[in-house]
Amino acid sequence: MKLGPVLQSTAKVNVELEGFLSDELKQAARFWVGKEAGSYNKEKCIAALTQAMNGDDATRRVQTALSEKEQQVLAIFTRYGPTVSGGVLTAEMYARGFVQSPLEDKASQGSYRSYYERKKTDLIHRLSEKLVLVGNSYDLYHSSSYTCSYPRLSLHPALMKAVKPAAPLPWSASRVCPEAVGTERRSSAEVALDLWRVTAALRRMGAWATVKGESPSKATRARMRKEVGLCDAEKDPLSPIDPESLFYELLHGIGLLNFGDKPSWIHEQALERHLQQPPATQAWHWVRAWLHMSLWQDGIGVVPDRDSDYAFVRIEPAKLAHARELLAWALSRVAHASNCWLDLETFLRDLWCASHKNAIDFYCDGFSWNPEFEMARKKEQYPAGKDRMLAFWFAGEAVWAANAIMVTLVTLGLVERGQTAGGKIRPCFRLTELGRVVFGAPEIEAVQKPEARFLTVQPNLDIVAYLESADARQVCTLNRFAAGAPRATGPVQTFALRRESLYAALESGMTLDEVHGFLAEHGKTELPANVNRMLSEWAVRRESLVLRTKVALALGPAETQTRSRALNGNVFLLPAMTVKVAAKEFTGWTILDHEAKPERTWTTDELGSLSTNGGHSISQIRLACIADRTATGWQITQKSVARARVSGMTADHILEWLRGHLTAEVPALLEVAVRNWAGRQGVKLSQALLLRIVQPQAKEALLHSATFRPFLAGHIPPEWFLIREDHLSEVRELLERLGFTIGDSLDPPPLGAVQNTAKDSPAAIL
Amino acid sequence: MTATTEILDSLLPLLQPDGPELHVNAALLEVAEPALLAELAADPRIRRYLLARLSDTVVLVDPGHARDLESALLDADHTPKVLRGDLE
Numbered sequence: 001m002k003l004g005p006v007l008q009s010t011a012k013v014n015v016e017l018e019g020f021l022s023d024e025l026k027q028a029a030r031f032w033v034g035k036e037a038g039s040y041n042k043e044k045c046i047a048a049l050t051q052a053m054n055g056d057d058a059t060r061r062v063q064t065a066l067s068e069k070e071q072q073v074l075a076i077f078t079r080y081g082p083t084v085s086g087g088v089l090t091a092e093m094y095a096r097g098f099v100q101s102p103l104e105d106k107a108s109q110g111s112y113r114s115y116y117e118r119k120k121t122d123l124i125h126r127l128s129e130k131l132v133l134v135g136n137s138y139d140l141y142h143s144s145s146y147t148c149s150y151p152r153l154s155l156h157p158a159l160m161k162a163v164k165p166a167a168p169l170p171w172s173a174s175r176v177c178p179e180a181v182g183t184e185r186r187s188s189a190e191v192a193l194d195l196w197r198v199t200a201a202l203r204r205m206g207a208w209a210t211v212k213g214e215s216p217s218k219a220t221r222a223r224m225r226k227e228v229g230l231c232d233a234e235k236d237p238l239s240p241i242d243p244e245s246l247f248y249e250l251l252h253g254i255g256l257l258n259f260g261d262k263p264s265w266i267h268e269q270a271l272e273r274h275l276q277q278p279p280a281t282q283a284w285h286w287v288r289a290w291l292h293m294s295l296w297q298d299g300i301g302v303v304p305d306r307d308s309d310y311a312f313v314r315i316e317p318a319k320l321a322h323a324r325e326l327l328a329w330a331l332s333r334v335a336h337a338s339n340c341w342l343d344l345e346t347f348l349r350d351l352w353c354a355s356h357k358n359a360i361d362f363y364c365d366g367f368s369w370n371p372e373f374e375m376a377r378k379k380e381q382y383p384a385g386k387d388r389m390l391a392f393w394f395a396g397e398a399v400w401a402a403n404a405i406m407v408t409l410v411t412l413g414l415v416e417r418g419q420t421a422g423g424k425i426r427p428c429f430r431l432t433e434l435g436r437v438v439f440g441a442p443e444i445e446a447v448q449k450p451e452a453r454f455l456t457v458q459p460n461l462d463i464v465a466y467l468e469s470a471d472a473r474q475v476c477t478l479n480r481f482a483a484g485a486p487r488a489t490g491p492v493q494t495f496a497l498r499r500e501s502l503y504a505a506l507e508s509g510m511t512l513d514e515v516h517g518f519l520a521e522h523g524k525t526e527l528p529a530n531v532n533r534m535l536s537e538w539a540v541r542r543e544s545l546v547l548r549t550k551v552a553l554a555l556g557p558a559e560t561q562t563r564s565r566a567l568n569g570n571v572f573l574l575p576a577m578t579v580k581v582a583a584k585e586f587t588g589w590t591i592l593d594h595e596a597k598p599e600r601t602w603t604t605d606e607l608g609s610l611s612t613n614g615g616h617s618i619s620q621i622r623l624a625c626i627a628d629r630t631a632t633g634w635q636i637t638q639k640s641v642a643r644a645r646v647s648g649m650t651a652d653h654i655l656e657w658l659r660g661h662l663t664a665e666v667p668a669l670l671e672v673a674v675r676n677w678a679g680r681q682g683v684k685l686s687q688a689l690l691l692r693i694v695q696p697q698a699k700e701a702l703l704h705s706a707t708f709r710p711f712l713a714g715h716i717p718p719e720w721f722l723i724r725e726d727h728l729s730e731v732r733e734l735l736e737r738l739g740f741t742i743g744d745s746l747d748p749p750p751l752g753a754v755q756n757t758a759k760d761s762p763a764a765i766l
Numbered sequence: 767m768t769a770t771t772e773i774l775d776s777l778l779p780l781l782q783p784d785g786p787e788l789h790v791n792a793a794l795l796e797v798a799e800p801a802l803l804a805e806l807a808a809d810p811r812i813r814r815y816l817l818a819r820l821s822d823t824v825v826l827v828d829p830g831h832a833r834d835l836e837s838a839l840l841d842a843d844h845t846p847k848v849l850r851g852d853l854e
Contacts, residue, residue, distance in 0.1 A: 503845040538845070544798035545839070545846040549832045551794055553820070556786025568821040571781075579790055586788045594829035595791040617783035618829060621818045624779065647777075648810030 003284050003441035007291075007328055009083040013154040015053070015134050017046045025049065028131035031065060032058075049131070053158045062132070062162040073098060073123045074132070075166035077155035087322045088329050089124075090149040091355050095169050095333075098123055124150050132156055149359070168443055171333035174350050177341040177428045180418030184238075184410065187491065188279035188434050191286070191413045192472030194230055196275070196479050198247040199256075199266060201227040207265050213305035214259050215295040216248055221302065224248065229487040233301075233368040233407075240411050241301030241368045249296040253289025275476040280437040280446040282472050286412050287438055291324050299367030299403030312363060315400065319362040323397070326355045327404055328439065335431055335440030343420060344406065344427040345373050348398045352390060360397045367399045369407060371427050405429055414438060457519055459528040461497040474522060481505035481515050497531065499538045512539040552577045555617070556589065590616050598660035606669040608636030622657050625649070636670070641677035651678035688713075689723040691731065692746060707734065770800040771822055777807035781818035781826060793832035795825045795846075811838050 017025065025045040029037030032052040040048060052058065062071065076092045077084055084092075093099045099122070120126075127133040135153035201224050202208060209217035216224065224244035233241040240246050251257050256271045274282060294317035297303050303314035315323075330351045334342065352360075376398070379391035406427060409415040414435035420426045431439060437446045454469035455478065463482050467475060468491045481502050482495035505515065515535060519527050552574040554564065564572040577585075579593050599619060604610040611633035612619065626644045627634040644654055651674050658666045658674075693699045699719055702708050711731045714722035723731050735742055797803045800822040806812045807825075815835035817828040827835055839846045 499845065507848060542845045542847045544802065545844055546796040546849060547793065547827075547832065547836055547839070547846045548796065548849045549793045550791050550850050553789040553792050553794070553826070554786075555781065555783050555789065555820075567824045571820045571824075573794070577790060582788050582790050586786075589786045589788045590783075592787055592789045593791055594789060594793065598829070617781055617787055618817065620783075621779065621781065646810070648812070648814030650814070653814060 002445070003280065003438070005080055005441055006284060006287050006332065006438055007080050007085075007088060007325060009081055009085075011083050011154075013082045013134070013157050015131070015156060017049055017131075020131075024129070024131075027129050031130040031132070032061065053156060058156075058158040059162040062159055066127075066132070069098065070123055070127055070132075071163050072096070072166070073127060074155060074159065074163045077133070077153075078160060078163055079165035081155045082157055082160055083152065083154040085322065085325050086149060086151045086153075087326050087355065087359050089153060091326060091329055091359065092166075092169075093124070093150065095354060096166070124153070128153070132159060168336040168440070169333050170337040171330065171350075173334075173337065173340070173342055173347065175343050175346040177343050177420045179421045180341045180428050180430075181421045183416055183418035185416035185432050186410065186413040187467050187470065188283060188413050188472045189467040189470040189475040190489075190491065191411070192275065192279075192282065193467070193475050193479065193484065193493070194228075194243070195247050195250065196476050197228045197230075197484065198224060198244050199251065199271060201244070202248070202251075202257075203266055210259070211305065213295050214252060214257075215302060215305065216245060221245055227486075231489050237369045238407055238410070238417070240407050241299070242296070243411065245302045246296050246408070246411065249293045250286055250289045253293055254285050276473055278446060279472045280434060280441075283412065283414060283434050283438045284441065287328065287414065290408065290412070291328060292321055294320065298408045299369060299400055300364070301368070315362045315364045323360040323362065323400065324404065326351070326359050327401055330354065331405075331409075331431065331435070331439045335436045335438075335444060339430060339436065341418065341420075341428045341430050344371065344402060344429060345375070345394070345398075347429075348373075348394070348401055349375075349390065351401070352393060352398075360393075360401065362397060362400075364400065365396065367403050369403055370399055371402045371406070373398060373402075402427070409435070451521065453522055453524045455519070455522050456524045457497070457527055457531055459530055461531055461534065463495040463497060463519075465493050465495060467491045467493060470522075477518060478522075480508065480510060481518075497535070499541075502535060502538050503542055506539060506542055512536065548573075550576050552582065554586070554589075592616055592618060598657075600661060600663045602658070602661040603663050604636070604658070604667065604670060606667040608670050608673065610634040610636060619661060622661070626654050626657065636674070638677045641674060645678055651675045654678070689725055689728055690746060691721040691723050692719055693721065694719055698740070768800075770804055773804050774800060774807065774819060774822060777804065777813070778816055778819045778825065781820055789826070792829070793827035793835070794820070795827055795835065797823050797825075799823065806839075806844075809842060811842055814838075 020028075022042040022045070025042060026038060026040060029040060029045045029049050029052075033040075033048045037045060037048060052061075062074070066074070073093070076089065076096070080088060080092075124133065128135070133153045133155060135151055204227070205220070205223065208220040208223075210220065211217050221242060221244065225242075228244050230243040230247075231239045232243050233239050248257075251266075251271075254270075254274060256267050256274060258265050258267050274285065277285075295303055295305065297315055297320060300314060307314050307316070330347075334347075373394040375387075375391040376395035379388070379395050382388035382391050405415055406417050406429060410417050410429075414432055415429050416432050416435075417427065417429045420428050433447075436444055451474075452469040454467070454474065455463050455465045457463050463478065465475065465478060470478075478495060481504075482497050483501045485494050485496070488494065502515065506512065512535060516527070516532070553567075554572040554574055556570060564574050566572055579591060579596075582589075582591050599614075599616065601612050601615045601619060602610055602623075603612075608627070609630075609632075610623070610627055612623065615623070623634050625647065626640055626649070627636045628640045641651075641654065654674055655666060655671060658670075693702060702721065703715060708731070711724055711727040711734075712721055713724045716722065732742065795806075795816065797806070803819075803823060803825065807816060812835065815828050815831040815838060817826045819825055836846060836848060
């Protein structure tokens with residue numbers, strides 16, 4: 001797959017002619033249709049424009065009716081378009097010399113030129129008037145001449161093939177570094193492995209808690225952190241904050257996560273397709289996802305979907321997307337220049353100038369890494385003017401840009417970072433080979449390399465992988481059948497061949513031959529004989545036990561079936577079929593759907609005497625498992641339940657069968673008995689002496705009395721006391737001595753009756 | 767009747783329906799040898815999900831418990847090959 005420019009828009013453009021004023025349509029129609037359109041009314045203009053725009057003549061019209069410069073402007077749109085964001089369009093217009101800033105425009109300094117005068121000569125305005133470029137007319141009206149910037153615009157879809165895409169613009173750096181020291185870079189394999197690990201952690205969760213914006217909740221982030229544990233900003237300021245969430249948002253942005261009521265929230269097939277793409281294609285998608293990632297921000301980490309009105313904790317998402325686009329635009333130009341080390345501060349100064357000074361503009365501070373730019377340190381010393389503005393930009397937005405380049409894009413394997421050599425140490429960077437391909441697309445293409453031997457299998461079943469020599473696809477394949485060491489980082493990592501890891505790979509569709517082939521193809525040494533033997537043994541062991549689901553079974557004479565396999569004299573395994581097909585093909589047979597609810601044919605009493613009216617083999621086998629046969633039917637007994645327990649059944653399992661097959665509810669007493677027989681519940685029974693005191697004050701006094709304490713065996717709230725058997729007479733004596741009237745009998749109310757304990761009760765009853 | 771079959775009979779009865787039956791969406795466990803089936807049937811953690819024998823190497827899984835059986839087999843250190851609805 002040939003990659004397009006990383007900033008290329010794929011959004012479909014719809015031109016709604018009805019929304020334009022009559023005069024605007026007339027002006028456009030003069031270009032698309034001809035001078036005669038000047039006399040058309042609105043409806044006629046729309047009809048004529050629709051016909052011309054959809055006709056085959058559109059390309060010729062552009063080539064003959066537009067000036068060379070206008071066609072060059074269109075070439076920007078055919079490179080990035082059909083839609084180009086305002087920031088990129090403005091930067092391109094300046095970089096290609098199609099427009100000058102009012103301060104640099106000498107003609108405007110000498111005499112006052114009205115807004116309308118400037119608008120007349122502006123190429124973008126002229127093309128918009130012809131409806132060759134379309135966009136929000138309000139934005140277009142309020143941009144351009146005063147602010148020297150353009151809004152987001154689209155090229156009319158009919159003209160996408162009218163001009164060739166513009167050639168790339170190489171970056172002209174004010175200063176390059178001859179060499180760099182302390183350099184760091186990550187291979188695409190390392191990045192893909194991180195992505196894979198985050199996916200594996202999410203897969204283990206099945207479904208996970210999210211907050212608004214489908215961002216992971218705090219608990220989900222903590223779990224990802226615990227299970228994956230990538231190097232983060234706390235350990236190294238040049239690592240991203242919350243790196244697992246960065247990869248989560250990449251997965252989200254690429255469209256590999258599903259949300260809703262699906263059993264798994266990972267789009268497994270799309271993930272598989274993504275991981276099997278060439279490394280540059282994968283990285284191209286990572287960058288596209290990063291461009292629009294709003295809830296994980298460079299140098300800040302995870303941010304909420306809504307910001308506080310008073311204390312900002314995040315960059316406003318639209319401004320961040322705009323800033324990332326401009327940075328990607330600059331890096332695309334860097335990709336087309338010679339591959340030198342760029343001084344970070346100088347590059348950002350050049351970017352500020354190229355993006356026309358105010359293009360990356362937002363308020364935020366507190367980034368995880370602050371390079372302490374020289375200009376930012378001296379910002380208060382500059383007098384009002386361009387340098388002071390730049391110095392303050394270096395103290396704010398440029399710190400974000402530094403984090404994006406030196407942390408995020410390094411983490412994604414697109415940028416290599418280092419420090420300038422010599423006395424004054426300053427951060428510098430350059431694009432990696434992968435970065436040049438991604439940002440330099442479509443002109444720069446990946447060089448096809450021969451498959452590298454990047455691993456060594458050791459006799460102890462460990463695999464040492466050299467990720468610098470591997471690509472993303474290879475390392476993901478390796479991770480399918482060999483477990484990576486948890487929390488491993490760096491270019492050399494160890495994987496372990498385990499029975500469970502091979503089993504998981506075979507279950508996911510890999511074959512043993514593929515595993516052997518992969519190890520042989522990428523191994524620096526021959527596969528040790530014991531490892532070969534172990535792999536074969538594990539695979540054979542898996543083959544010895546097969547669980548088949550969703551099959552059809554014929555229990556009876558099924559000679560007519562051609563595609564069947566005999567399992568026994570009278571049992572045949574058939575291809576899967578629906579109940580409807582089964583009923584049609586097997587007339588006269590009892591059809592049992594194992595996914596349907598069981599047949600309700602059992603009846604029972606409270607004591608487990610059970611009868612059945614009919615019943616198929618499943619019903620009969622289940623009955624035989626939990627009950628004993630009697631002359632009249634079946635009986636669930638302690639013995640039958642004990643027998644079921646020996647074969648591993650639990651009380652819940654037995655009750656599940658009863659609930660499934662009984663025509664009525666399971667009697668409560670039988671349920672208790674089943675639970676008791678299954679050994680879950682016990683009771684204690686003995687005689688007890690009870691004292692009942694209804695008056696709250698008297699009850700509290702007795703409860704806390706030291707005199708009574710030796711005679712009491714317990715308290716049953718709210719009003720019952722257990723009396724020790726051998727102290728009954730002492731208690732009676734004490735109560736009488738203290739003036740209590742002792743009733744003759746407890747006379748408890750019947751079960752379930754509502755009682756008013758305070759009314760008509762003696763003070764104490766013993 | 768072999769000794770293994772006798773053991774199997776005591777652990778897991780053979781399914782013998784009264785009339786012809788067609789089971790759809792059923793789950794089966796197939797083993798390479800009867801001895802392995804005896805081993806599985808003797809393990810209560812696994813036996814609870816096995817309904818009845820279809821032969822000395824094939825068992826009908828209790829309806830609705832195929833996933834439970836798969837988990838139980840994995841917990842008991844077995845590595846079952848899981849297939850869905852085919853004859854291969």
